[in-house]
Amino acid sequence: MEYKITTNSEEETIELAQNIESEKFPNMVICLEGDLGSGKTLFTKAFARSMGIKENITSPTFNIIKEYIGEMKLFHMDVYRLNEVKEDLGIVDYFNKRGVTIIEWSDLIPDLLPKNRLEIKIRVIDENRRVFVLVPYGQKYEELCASVI
Numbered sequence: 001m002e003y004k005i006t007t008n009s010e011e012e013t014i015e016l017a018q019n020i021e022s023e024k025f026p027n028m029v030i031c032l033e034g035d036l037g038s039g040k041t042l043f044t045k046a047f048a049r050s051m052g053i054k055e056n057i058t059s060p061t062f063n064i065i066k067e068y069i070g071e072m073k074l075f076h077m078d079v080y081r082l083n084e085v086k087e088d089l090g091i092v093d094y095f096n097k098r099g100v101t102i103i104e105w106s107d108l109i110p111d112l113l114p115k116n117r118l119e120i121k122i123r124v125i126d127e128n129r130r131v132f133v134l135v136p137y138g139q140k141y142e143e144l145c146a147s148v149i
Ligand SMILES: Nc1ncnc2c1ncn2[C@@H]1O[C@H](COP(=O)(O)OP(=O)(O)OP(=O)(O)O)[C@@H](O)[C@H]1O
Pocket: 007, 008, 009, 010, 011, 012, 013, 034, 035, 036, 037, 038, 039, 040, 041, 042, 043, 059, 104, 127, 128, 129, 130
């Protein structure tokens, strides 16, 4: 099952992130795929704010992983430059630290992704419009999509 949602503005994307956040659970993993500037970081920022994280969320392009604390922990990853990093960052260990993990450019690390996860593919339509395709893997994520959409 795939769920397609078009957002016509930044605000509508923020609303979508808030709706998904309201169904969060420990060890939730959200995989974001989409071109440069499609809205992966914007989605993550809105999700973080909705989790009660006050700290400014910055794109973790160079650090790869950033950790925040709100109602739950948030692990924000951007794996775009992962191949330039020589050390093992222990990415998969984050999936069971009881927080929420959001991964930008998750399509670059298919072998590291957990079996159960929410994949979100973002397509740019024009300056202000995006299509979000939600693909749930596993029952929990299917239920989440059903209640969010
Ligand atoms: N409907 C929309 N949803 C999300 N972002 C939108 C929308 N309309 C316009 N935008 C703009 O698109 C840009 C998205 O940038 P963002 O940094 O979130 O992209 P990204 O996918 O994280 O890019 P990168 O791959 O460089 O990390 C922002 O400038 C935002 O204002």
